[in-house]
Amino acid sequence: MQSYYEATARERIAGILDPGSWHEILPPTARTLSPHLKALDLPVAFDDGVVIGSGALEGLPVLVAAQEGGFMGGAVGEVQGAKIVGLFERAKAARVAGVVLLLETGGVRLQEANAGLIAVSEVIRAICATRVRGIPVVAAIGGKFGCFGGMGIAAGCCTSIVMSEEGRLGLSGPEVIETAHGVEEFDSLDRALVWRTVGGKHRFLLGDCATLVDDRQPAFRSALAQAVRTGEELELASLEREQRTLDERLERFGAYTDGEDIWRDLGFDKPANVPLLATDALIALSKRLRAA
């Protein structure tokens, strides 16, 4: 399976790590099932929708957590959250070059409400704590279900994010916005609109994700390895720099209502064509525009 978008969590791990290097923690045979789903008489998964373990990424020793979007849209429940937090605990003890999160999630699992919310906040704290210790945490977003809700915040706390054009990153998902504010405000079925608001290309042009790659597993693999190698340490200066960037961004783009407005402001002559540009062409063009 060459496509990252189509691959399952396990196929992604196989596609990204060095062959034979994978060691799974709490594999399916451990049957760490969600007690909540069982109590609600809903389907469960043997790994509760997240695969965690250690392996080598282009030779770098890394810890990996991969969410399975197919299982409940990748929603985070108590067990899944505990598995991810536990993986970060392991990062304290083990000597690793980085932690890799292959995110695909709609956010908190509604059926596990409070437990899920707490789990996500613990994940966020664990990400920051790991970065403070100088271990980069890099995220990949390129699955069908995108990365939304609390896990969208978690992704924002990572050292860097690798996305494909197909990936989506945001807080409230498109359907949630439409439900809360009406179809006139945001038509979640207008997929082109959805993508120019939360899609990979837009996130890249805004600077929310550091790297944009094609939807191929090897492309994710090398971008993630590069991100681990060059991961910047979390320190006050870098946080302040990021804050300034965000302030400037709000100042410059805050009044716009559509991604295309922002792209035009960034210097794209034909913003309507941005979604049709190949990844390489978009990266090259945005580099030229930034330099200009």
Add this chain to the structure above:
Amino acid sequence: MSAEGPPQGANYSPHGGSAAAELVNEAASGGAAHYARTAPPRIWNKRVQRRALRLERAATRLGARLTGKLVDADAIVALLEEAIEPADRVCIEGNNQKQADFLARALTAVDRGRVYDLHIVQSVLALPEHLDVFERGIASRLDFSFSGPQAARLAKLAGNGQIAIGAIHTYLELFGRYFIDLTPDVALVAAQAADREGNLYTGPNTEDTPVIAEATAFKNGLVIAQVNELIDVLPRIDIPSDWVDFVVQSPTPHYIEPLFTRDPAMISEIQVLMAMMAIKGIYAEYGVDRLNHGIGFDTAAIELLLPTYAESLGLRGKICRYWALNPHPTLIPAIEAGFVESVHSFGSELGMEDYIRARPDIFFTGSDGSMRSNRAFCQTAGHYACDMFIGSTLQIDLAGNSSTATLGRIAGFGGAPNMGSDARGRRHATHAWLTAGREAHRGNGAAPRGRKLVVQMVETFREHMEPAFVERLDAWDLAESANMALPPIMIYGDDVTHILTEEGIANLLLCRDDDEREQAIRGVAGYTAVGLSRDRVAVAKLRQRGVIRRAEDLGIDKRDATRDLLAARSIKDLVRASGGLYQPPKRFRNW
């Protein structure tokens, strides 16, 4: 005209007997001269007069809001009130894709005191307005073909007596009746553009407009067209102005439904497997070269396997060259790979316009470069000039009858029965047609005759574990509950030649009697109740004879059936394959 004509109601029917017999009758009752003295003279141009009256009435009421044939949009309800009379037969252009939506909406707003009891004749009921006219008491009778999106509401309105359904037709059948006994008095059609004379340009979605306009205009009805734009010079003329009485520019462009776009991302491994079986077990076997595909994901999978799997079997140039088919985006990779010689279409598909324009050797395009898609001709082509129809269905019974009717939904047929029936009037031979005919008639001494391949392709279970094979079709219950003369069977069992499921292919042509046929069907019905109660010995025998063939009998390794075989796995892949010419509707994009 002639004072010697027989009066209305006289027994002068041309099918009442030979001309000589009628002369005798006439003589016996006193002869023509007698009638001439006692009965008022028949008027022979009542429709012409009626038409003139309506035109005059409309001109008076609209005044300055009518310029030549051009009607102001805000005068449209007034126009309909003058143009239409109670009990008129009105055809609203509701196609599979293109909708005369502005006119349909206007018809719901007419004064019910003036316009009522209409008889609607229409191929597709797609919009809520198409049923609103019945709910509001403006129309009462309906003859149609397809009602997919409105099927549940139609069943309800028919159930409580607000709609009297004449019949559910196939497209060709309904078009035929437009020229026999269902000729419209007023037609409300849609076109892309008009010029100031009233000539119409349909654009690539020609669809039903020519057949409706012709039937109405040449029987002195009124043709009212809504257009997206008024321009000075049309790219080409699809409907000449003297067939058109009024033109109104719609405030918003007419609605077009992208019905034939199937996202390759949704195709399952099981569908890939079935597509492999279809290609190797049927297409290659019969050399199917001229065909029509249904619109489901099953057949989309076949289209996407042509450049990969079929190519690997050396079938390029041997199968699938000539098509009666809407411009399916999933056919792009096969076209680009050189599989396809020609495609004639029933209608267009949103986003395919530029691709079609750039491939005039493949598609039927006008001098302006855009496609023309006359549904009546394509239905004719699909019926008479294709060797195979393959498509999905919802239910199949033990006789092979198949139906998409379910309780509480009157969905209709569309064109499938035209494609999915043996063309008994066909007189030209092809390899596939003759091969199927030989299997069907197996040396029974009859004169040589071919047979159309009619293939039903279904997974044994649909989603939510609904079985595709049943002892009794829901169509029977629906017919009872809605008081229909016929159960709405989409394709009759005696027209079906093959049933293809993930379990295997049943070749019904090779079945020698009804019992064998039933076991052949049970033998591919998988784990449905119908499949589980098969006679295992009989099924094993049928398999030995090649009546039933499993994937392994065809030399297909199920492990090869992965999505990696698809020539495109996403809409974006289709855009790439088209060299950027295909522009998918925004709802199909994920970029």
Add this chain to the structure above:
Amino acid sequence: MERLQFRFDGGSRVAAASDACLVGVVASGNLEVLIEPAPQTDACAIEIRTAANGFGDVWQAVMTDFFERHRVGGIRISINDAGATPAIVSLRLDQAIEEFTRRDPA
């Protein structure tokens, strides 16, 4: 949810050193199949948790055919099903047993 259990005897043992393997995802219309070695028995023991209630006889038929196809023993198969059709179930089972036996070092 419905829990179903099946047990088939008389299959030939898969060599003992096989690792467990998991195929599929608990997504709508799909399922996961976990195969583990059960060296203390010759049986093929199957446990299913399914979201579609009332299809016990269909599962019985699918599992019987699966066992007839492969006749493997000494294994435990666990399934979490989210409404997969029998065709998908059979496919996943075949994929799982193939992967399980491929991993077999013997």
